[in-house]
Amino acid sequence: MRDMLLLGMRRGLEEILDLFSDRRCLVCDAITGFGPIALCRGCARALLAERLAAALAPPAAAALDADLSGLAGVWAAANYASPVRELLLGFKHHGRFAALPILAALFCQRFRSLRPQYAPDIIVPVPRAFLRYLRRGTDLPACLARAAGDRFRIPVVRALRRPPAAAPQTRKTRARRLKLAPGAFRARRRRSIAGKTILLVDDVLTTGATAVAAARLLLGAGAARVGVLVLARGS
């Protein structure tokens, strides 16, 4: 009981001290001042500029290697450039969880502007590779899907899974590795997919191969339409 009381007092004291300590920008580490401000002015401005650049740029499809025929569209909330890149890496690799609300807001804004053109029945996140998820403990596509699902009241269905690899990557032949990546998905919950307009969600799009493999699988499992929305697209 006494221990609990002491712990409570210490927690309270830490919270009070925290209010008076300098906050640092999640991207450039500059001091942002007191209170819960996650970005400095410069980085906030850069984030806005990046969002506008992504909105004005030609459709993401034009820059991709993957064959997008059959997909309803491929859209991105921002370019994979500073400061989105730092926020994303900070969240995924360095446990900077304060970056998530910023990334989720960016994603939801793009989703909102997309809805008049493409209104999904369900949202499906691209699943992480199981071992990678265990190592990092973060699943950004699932977090983004949940944020948009909650905000716009659209069901999130984990309709894809990545079976754990049977053997370590190094032991596989090159041909088998190529066969497994990036299309190593399985469809599940087929009844919730059938006939649905689906928004597939991923964090970063580079070649587009992973997203296209996942989208094709959903279409093969009976989805009516599949469009892809990613947080950031690489060049």
Ligand SMILES: [Zn+2]
């Ligand atoms: Zn900054």
